[in-house]
Amino acid sequence: MVRSVIKGCGSALPHRVMTNADMSKVVDTSDEWIVERTGIKARHIAGEGETTRTLGTEAARRALDHAGIAASEVDLLIVATATPDQTFPATATLIQADLGITKGAAFDVQAVCSGFVYGLGLADAMIKAGQSRCALVIGSETFSRILDWTDRTTCVLFGDGAGAVVLRGETVPDSPDSPGILVSRLRSDGRYHDKLYVDGGPSTTKTVGHLRMEGREVFKHAVVNIASVMEEAMAEAGVKAGAVDWFVPHQANRRILEGTARKLGIPEERIVMTLDRHGNTSAASIPLAFDVAVKDGRIRKGDLVLFEAMGGGFTWGAVLARY
C-alpha cells in the first residue's frame, strides 16, 4: 500500500526573542501571570525583512536538506497560515518560487492553529489519490503582525515562526508498523467562528484586522474537542494511548495540554512541549515542536507520533503517523 512517509523536517525562527519581562514593558502583565496561566516564558517576534514567506522558505529548505530530497522532486507545496504575506497570491506560490519549484501545485490552507494538521491530512489524501508523489507541508506564521499590542489578554500568548515536513508516497507493507501517516481526522464547527477571530478582512473592512478571542470559551472547548478527535484517530488505527510514543500537540497553552493528557491518561514526559520558548505560533507550532524533538533525538525513526490541534473556526484535528 502507498503511505505518506515523513522523510524530513525543518524549522525557522525570527532572530528577536521577546521574554515575558520584555512583554511587561509593553502591557500591564508579569512573568508570573503569563507562566502560571500559559507556561509561556518567551516567544520570537519577526523583525524587518522577516515574513511568513521568508520563515517558511527557510524551514522548507532545512526540511529538504534533512530529508536529502531535492526541491525539484516536490510536486505539492501546502502552506498552512493565517498570516500570509499578501491576501493573494498564496504564500505557497511565493515559497514555491523561492525554492525554484516549477511543477505541481502550491496553495495555502486557512484553518488557523489547526492549519498544519489540515495540511498534513490534505497532502496525505492527495498522495494516496496519486495526485502527488512528494509534498512539502509548511506551517508559517507572523501573528505578531495581527496582534493588538494594547490587549494584554491576547498579545502575551502568541509568537512567530515556521516549521515544515517533507512527505513522500512510498509503497510499504500494510501494517501499523510500516512508516507513514496512518490516520488523519479533520473537524470544524463554524458556530463558534466568533470566539477566536480577526476583526478585519479584505471583503469587510478592507484591512487586515486584529486578533480577538474569548479565552475562557476557547479553553472550555479545547480539551473536549482535542481529546475526542485524538480518541477517534487512535480508535480508527486500533491503537491505545499507551502505544503512542510521542504526542506533538499544537502549543497553545500548558494547561490545555495537561488537561488533555489527564483525560486520555498520557504521561507528561511523552508530550513534546516547546511553548515555553515559542509561545503559540499557530499553524507553525506543531512542525516547530516536531523538528525540535527529532533534532534533539527524542523522536526516532519508527516511533508512533500523534499530532493534534485546535484553532479558530473552531477547527480541530489529529494525525497519527509512524515516523
Ligand code: COA
Ligand atoms: N497579565 C496580567 N493579567 C491579565 C492578563 C495578562 N496578560 N490577561 C488577563 N489578565 C487578567 C484579567 O484582566 C483578569 O483580571 P480581573 O480578574 O481583575 O478581571 C484576570 O487576569 C483573569 O482573566 P481571565 O481571562 O479570566 O484568565 P484565564 O484564567 O481565563 O486565563 C487565558 C486567560 C487566555 C490564559 C486562558 O483563558 C486561555 O488560555 N484560554 C485559551 C486561549 C488559547 O489557547 N487560545 C488559542 C487557541 S489556538
